[in-house]
Amino acid sequence: MTTARTYSKAMGVDEALDARPVVDAPFGTALIDVQKHRGDIVGLTADLGKYTDILPFRDAYPDRFFNVGMAEQNLVAVAAGLARTGTVPFATTYGVFATRRAYDFIAIACAHSNVNVKIIAGLPGLTTGYGGTHQAIEDTALMCMIPNLVVIDPCDATDISQITHAIADYDGPVYVRLLRGKVPRVLDPKTYSFVIGKASVLREGADVGIISTGLMTEHAIDAANALNAEDISAGVLHTPTLKPFDADSVAEFASKHDAIVTAENHVITGGLATQVREALYKAGIARPLMPVGIADTFVELGASPTLMVRSGLTSDGIVAQAHAALRLKRS
Amino acid sequence: MTRIPNHPPAKADIAALKARAKHMRNHMLVMARGPGQGYIGQGLGIADVLAAIYFHELRWSPENLTDPNRDRFLLSTGHYSIALWAALAEAGIFPLEELPTYGADDSRLQMSTLDTTPGVEIIGGSLGHGLGQGVGMALGLRLQNSSARIFCELSDGELQEGSTWEAAMAGSNFRLDNLVALIDCNGIQADGAIVIDIEPVADKWRAFGWQVQEIDGNDMAAVVAALEQARATEGRPHAIVLRTKPGKGVPTLEQREKAHFVRVEPEEWDALILELEGQP
CATH class of the missing domain: 3.40.50.970 (Thiamin diphosphate (ThDP)-binding fold, Pyr/PP domains)
Structure with a gap:
C-alpha cells in the first residue's frame, strides 16, 4: 500500500x-x-x-x-x-x-x-x-x-x-x-483600479471587516463569502500598498465594522497587522483585532498549499480569526 | 551655455595640471583646518588624479552639470569628498570662501558625499557602491547611443567588498568600453595598513577581463598618458591601478603615521601650507 x-x-x-x-x-x-x-x-x-x-x-x-x-x-x-x-x-x-x-x-x-x-x-x-x-x-x-x-x-x-x-x-x-x-484573476479589471497609496473596499460589511494585502485578499473574499453564509456580515478592504499606507481608508473601514481581521502572507510583527493597529490607534478607533499571518518563526520546507494551511493562511484561517474577533467583541 | 567639446584637448599641459593639483591641495588644507581633522591624507594622495580628470579628461561643463551627454566622475569612496570639493571649487562650482565650511553643520561640503551638492553624481561612502552604479550608467549611456564615458574612483580597501567584484564581472561581460575604473591604492584603510591582502591588484582586474594599467598616481604625466590610453580601449572596460602616497605634497603629512583619519594641531596648519607652497 x-x-x-x-x-x-x-x-x-x-x-x-x-x-x-x-x-x-x-x-x-x-x-x-x-x-x-x-x-x-x-x-x-x-x-x-x-x-x-x-x-x-x-x-x-x-x-x-x-x-x-x-x-x-x-x-x-x-x-x-x-x-x-x-x-x-x-x-x-x-x-x-x-x-x-x-x-x-x-x-x-x-x-x-x-x-x-x-x-x-x-x-x-x-x-x-x-x-x-x-x-x-x-x-x-x-x-x-x-x-x-x-x-x-x-x-x-x-x-x-x-x-x-x-x-x-x-x-x-x-x-x-x-x-x-x-x-x-480575482479582481475584475472592469471595476478595480489600482492607485499607489490607496486601499480598495471590495466588500461592504458590518460585523467583521477583513483588511488584507497580497494574495491573502483572494482568501479574504472567500472568507467573506463563507461568513456571509453564516449570516455574519463581512467586509473586505484590499490594501496592496503597504507604504505609503492608506491609514485613512483603513480607519474609515474599521469604524464601520464591529471587529477586524487582518490577513497577510508575511510575518505579523512589522507587517500589515502592525500598520493597521497603528492606524486605528492614531484614529482613536478601538476594535477587537485578530491577525492572520506568519508567526514569529521560520517555516519548514514543504508544498506551498500545505504550508499555507499549517500557518492558517487560508479562508478557513480567516473565518476562524473572524469568529475569535467577534467573541472578543462580545466578551 | 558652454558646449562640451567632443574630445579632450589633444595635448595636455602637464605644468598647468600640476598647478591645478597644487591649488586643490591648498583648498584641502583650508578645508581640513576648520574641523582640525579629516580625510586629508587620502585627499592629498588623489589630488593629481582628480586634477587630470576634471581639468583635462572629463568632457563636462561646470555651467551645465545635468547635461545627459556629460562624462561622469563617480567618487565611490565618499570620505574622499575633501578632494572632490577641492576639484569642484577649483572648477568654479563653489566659491573658495565656502571651503572653510567643510564638515560644519549645514555646509554643502560634508565629510562624506551626498548627491544634493552640485557636481556630485552618486552618494559614495557605503563602500562597494560606486562601480556597480558606474556599470549601470555605462549601460544606460550606450543604450541611448551617447558617447559619454564613466570614470569611477574606488580604493584599495574597497576591493575587499564583494560587490566591487560583482560589478567588475558585469563590466567586462557587457563589454563596457565607456567605463574606466580608477583604483586608488594608497595602502591604508580604517584599521590602518591594508588589513587583508588584496594584491596582486592589477592581475585580479586582468583576470576579470579588464584592460589594466598600473602607474604612479602622483606622476601627472603618467596619469595623463594612462587616461589617453584608456580612451583607446575597445570592447572591454579599463582599470588604472594608481599607486598613490597619502598626504602627498605636504612632507609632514607624507611622513606621518599612515592613518585613515588624520588629526592636525591648530598651530600646525600654517606650517603645512608653507610646506605645500615650497613643493615643486
Missing part, C-alpha cells in the same frame, strides 16, 4: 486556487505593454529571469534586457546607475535576495536619492516550499522601514498588470512582490 504524498513544486509555480481563472505571466506581459507606451524601460534580472516572468520582455526587447548573474547587490546598483541616465529599470529577483542581500543598495543607491528603480521580488511569503532560504516572510517590513520607498503586495493578475503600469509612471523607487506563472 502506498501513501499519497504532496510534493513541493519548483520555484513558486501555480499557487492559483482551482476555482478561479488564471493568467499566464501577467508581469512580463504588462512590462512589454509599458515599454510599448513609454520606450524607456530596461529589464534586469539576477539569474532568475525564468522564475520572475521577465523573459517575455527579454524576447520582445533583447537589447534592453541585462542578466547580471547571481549578484543581487550589483543588480540593484546597476539599476540605480541605469535610472540615473534616464531609463526606467525593472530589476527582478526573489524577495529574500533583494531584501536580505541588497538591503544597503536599496536603501542608499536607490531610496536615499529617490532614484527611479523598480524592484520586482518573487516568492513572497509561503508561495514557495523551499523553506527559510526562499520564503520572503519579513521583506515588506524591512522595505517599509526605508525612507522614500514605495512598497506593494499585489493580490492577483489584475493587480500585477495595473501595478506594472502605475509604478512605471511613478518617478521614484518601488518594491513590489511578484506572483508568477499562472496567476489567478
Whole structure:
C-alpha cells in the first residue's frame, strides 16, 4: 500500500486556487505593454529571469534586457546607475535576495536619492516550499522601514498588470512582490483600479471587516463569502500598498465594522497587522483585532498549499480569526 | 551655455595640471583646518588624479552639470569628498570662501558625499557602491547611443567588498568600453595598513577581463598618458591601478603615521601650507 504524498513544486509555480481563472505571466506581459507606451524601460534580472516572468520582455526587447548573474547587490546598483541616465529599470529577483542581500543598495543607491528603480521580488511569503532560504516572510517590513520607498503586495493578475503600469509612471523607487506563472484573476479589471497609496473596499460589511494585502485578499473574499453564509456580515478592504499606507481608508473601514481581521502572507510583527493597529490607534478607533499571518518563526520546507494551511493562511484561517474577533467583541 | 567639446584637448599641459593639483591641495588644507581633522591624507594622495580628470579628461561643463551627454566622475569612496570639493571649487562650482565650511553643520561640503551638492553624481561612502552604479550608467549611456564615458574612483580597501567584484564581472561581460575604473591604492584603510591582502591588484582586474594599467598616481604625466590610453580601449572596460602616497605634497603629512583619519594641531596648519607652497 502506498501513501499519497504532496510534493513541493519548483520555484513558486501555480499557487492559483482551482476555482478561479488564471493568467499566464501577467508581469512580463504588462512590462512589454509599458515599454510599448513609454520606450524607456530596461529589464534586469539576477539569474532568475525564468522564475520572475521577465523573459517575455527579454524576447520582445533583447537589447534592453541585462542578466547580471547571481549578484543581487550589483543588480540593484546597476539599476540605480541605469535610472540615473534616464531609463526606467525593472530589476527582478526573489524577495529574500533583494531584501536580505541588497538591503544597503536599496536603501542608499536607490531610496536615499529617490532614484527611479523598480524592484520586482518573487516568492513572497509561503508561495514557495523551499523553506527559510526562499520564503520572503519579513521583506515588506524591512522595505517599509526605508525612507522614500514605495512598497506593494499585489493580490492577483489584475493587480500585477495595473501595478506594472502605475509604478512605471511613478518617478521614484518601488518594491513590489511578484506572483508568477499562472496567476489567478480575482479582481475584475472592469471595476478595480489600482492607485499607489490607496486601499480598495471590495466588500461592504458590518460585523467583521477583513483588511488584507497580497494574495491573502483572494482568501479574504472567500472568507467573506463563507461568513456571509453564516449570516455574519463581512467586509473586505484590499490594501496592496503597504507604504505609503492608506491609514485613512483603513480607519474609515474599521469604524464601520464591529471587529477586524487582518490577513497577510508575511510575518505579523512589522507587517500589515502592525500598520493597521497603528492606524486605528492614531484614529482613536478601538476594535477587537485578530491577525492572520506568519508567526514569529521560520517555516519548514514543504508544498506551498500545505504550508499555507499549517500557518492558517487560508479562508478557513480567516473565518476562524473572524469568529475569535467577534467573541472578543462580545466578551 | 558652454558646449562640451567632443574630445579632450589633444595635448595636455602637464605644468598647468600640476598647478591645478597644487591649488586643490591648498583648498584641502583650508578645508581640513576648520574641523582640525579629516580625510586629508587620502585627499592629498588623489589630488593629481582628480586634477587630470576634471581639468583635462572629463568632457563636462561646470555651467551645465545635468547635461545627459556629460562624462561622469563617480567618487565611490565618499570620505574622499575633501578632494572632490577641492576639484569642484577649483572648477568654479563653489566659491573658495565656502571651503572653510567643510564638515560644519549645514555646509554643502560634508565629510562624506551626498548627491544634493552640485557636481556630485552618486552618494559614495557605503563602500562597494560606486562601480556597480558606474556599470549601470555605462549601460544606460550606450543604450541611448551617447558617447559619454564613466570614470569611477574606488580604493584599495574597497576591493575587499564583494560587490566591487560583482560589478567588475558585469563590466567586462557587457563589454563596457565607456567605463574606466580608477583604483586608488594608497595602502591604508580604517584599521590602518591594508588589513587583508588584496594584491596582486592589477592581475585580479586582468583576470576579470579588464584592460589594466598600473602607474604612479602622483606622476601627472603618467596619469595623463594612462587616461589617453584608456580612451583607446575597445570592447572591454579599463582599470588604472594608481599607486598613490597619502598626504602627498605636504612632507609632514607624507611622513606621518599612515592613518585613515588624520588629526592636525591648530598651530600646525600654517606650517603645512608653507610646506605645500615650497613643493615643486
